[in-house]
Amino acid sequence: MKCVALGDRRAWLVDAPDPTPEGEWVVVKLHASPICGSDMHGYHAGGEHFGGGHEGVGEVVAVDTAHRLRVGDRVLVHPASGCGECWRCRSGSYIHCRNMPPGSGGHFAQYVRKQEWLCPKLPEDISYDLASLMGCALSPAYQALVRMEVSAFHTVLITGLGPVGLGAVALAKFMGAEVIAVDPEPWRRERARQMGAEEALDPLATDVLAFLRERTSGEGVHRALDASGKPDAERLCIDAVRALGKVAFIGENPGTIEYGPSNDGIRRGIEIIAAWHQNLSSVDDLVTFLRRFPHAGLLISHTFGFLQVDQAFATFAGRQSAKVVLHPWQ
Numbered sequence: 525m526k527c528v529a530l531g532d533r534r535a536w537l538v539d540a541p542d543p544t545p546e547g548e549w550v551v552v553k554l555h556a557s558p559i560c561g562s563d564m565h566g567y568h569a570g571g572e573h574f575g576g577g578h579e580g581v582g583e584v585v586a587v588d589t590a591h592r593l594r595v596g597d598r599v600l601v602h603p604a605s606g607c608g609e610c611w612r613c614r615s616g617s618y619i620h621c622r623n624m625p626p627g628s629g630g631h632f633a634q635y636v637r638k639q640e641w642l643c644p645k646l647p648e649d650i651s652y653d654l655a656s657l658m659g660c661a662l663s664p665a666y667q668a669l670v671r672m673e674v675s676a677f678h679t680v681l682i683t684g685l686g687p688v689g690l691g692a693v694a695l696a697k698f699m700g701a702e703v704i705a706v707d708p709e710p711w712r713r714e715r716a717r718q719m720g721a722e723e724a725l726d727p728l729a730t731d732v733l734a735f736l737r738e739r740t741s742g743e744g745v746h747r748a749l750d751a752s753g754k755p756d757a758e759r760l761c762i763d764a765v766r767a768l769g770k771v772a773f774i775g776e777n778p779g780t781i782e783y784g785p786s787n788d789g790i791r792r793g794i795e796i797i798a799a800w801h802q803n804l805s806s807v808d809d810l811v812t813f814l815r816r817f818p819h820a821g822l823l824i825s826h827t828f829g830f831l832q833v834d835q836a837f838a839t840f841a842g843r844q845s846a847k848v849v850l851h852p853w854q
C-alpha cells in the first residue's frame with residue numbers, strides 16, 4: 525500500500541506492506557483521512573517521518589476472528605488504541621489507557637489495522653468526508669463544550685480558529701450559544717462568521733478583553749475555550765470568563781501559563797477543564813450534529829487525493845483552510 529512520509533516541509537508517498545487482520549484487529553481501507561495541526565510537527569521537522577495521521581473513516585476489507593464487524597462495513601477509525609479492559613477504556617476514554625497495544629499504524633495510509641471495538645459503524649446517510657470530521661475537528665471540542673454545559677443562555681469565547689476551533693464554533697452554535705471567535709487570520713474569521721459566530725475578532729487589532737466586558741455589561745463571558753495552544757489566548761480565556769465561569773483548553777501547549785490559585789481560582793470560582801482526542805461515547809451525538817447542523821460541510825475547505833499529498837500539506841500549512849481531507853485512493 526501507499527502511505528505518506530513527511531519532513532523538511534514536504535509530503536510524499538512511500539510503499540509499505542499491507543496490514544493483515546489478526547484476532548479482534550480488522551483491516552480498514554481508508555477513504556478519508558483528515559490532516560490535523562499536530563501532524564504538522566513531522567512536516568516542519570527535518571528528516572523523514574512515517575506513521576502520521578490519526579483521524580479517518582473507511583470500509584472494513586478483512587477480518588480474522590472479529591465478530592461484530594463484517595467486510596463492507598463503513599466505520600469510523602479511532603486514533604491510537606487501548607487495552608479494552610481497564611477503567612479508562614471501559615469509560616470510553618481509551619485514549620488515556622496505560623496498556624495500549626502496539627500495531628495500530630498511522631492513518632495517512634491506504635489501509636490501517638484497528639481493534640473492532642475502536643471502529644464504530646457509520647450510518648449510510650453520512651458521507652465519508654463528513655464522517656471524518658468526528659476526529660479532531662469535532663471530538664475534543666464536543667467533549668469540552670458538553671462538560672462545560674454550554675447552552676443557549678451562554679456567550680462563549682473561542683480562541684484559535686484552525687479546524688479544531690472552527691469545530692468548536694460550529695458545535696457551540698449548534699448548542700444555541702452566542703459565539704465570539706478570535707483569530708489573527710482573516711480567512712479563518714470569515715469562515716467562523718459563515719458558520720454563525722456573532723463576532724469574529726482580530727486580537728492584533730482589537731482589545732478583545734475590553735470588547736467582551738463591554739458586551740457583557742462588565743461581567744465577562746459565561747464560557748471560554750482555547751483551541752490555539754497559544755499562552756496569550758489561554759490567559760485571555762481565564763481573564764474573560766465571569767465569576768463561576770468555565771474555561772476549556774483543547775489546543776496543545778507543552779509549555780506553561782500563569783495561573784493564580786487565589787486570584788484566578790478561589791475568589792472567582794472558575795473551573796478549568798481540558799479534553800484530548802476522542803471518546804467512544806461521543807459518536808452518536810456527533811452523527812446527530814452532522815445530520816442537523818446546516819453548515820457542517822464548511823468545516824472542510826479542501827480535499828486532495830494521495831497523488832497531490834504535497835499540495836495538501838502545503839495548503840494546510842498556509843493557514844487559509846479549515847479541515848483538509850486526504851483521499852488515499854485518488
Ligand SMILES: [Zn+2]
Pocket residue numbers: 560561562578660
Ligand atoms: Zn488531531
Ligand SMILES: [Zn+2]
Pocket residue numbers: 606607608609610611612613614618621622623
Ligand atoms: Zn485500557
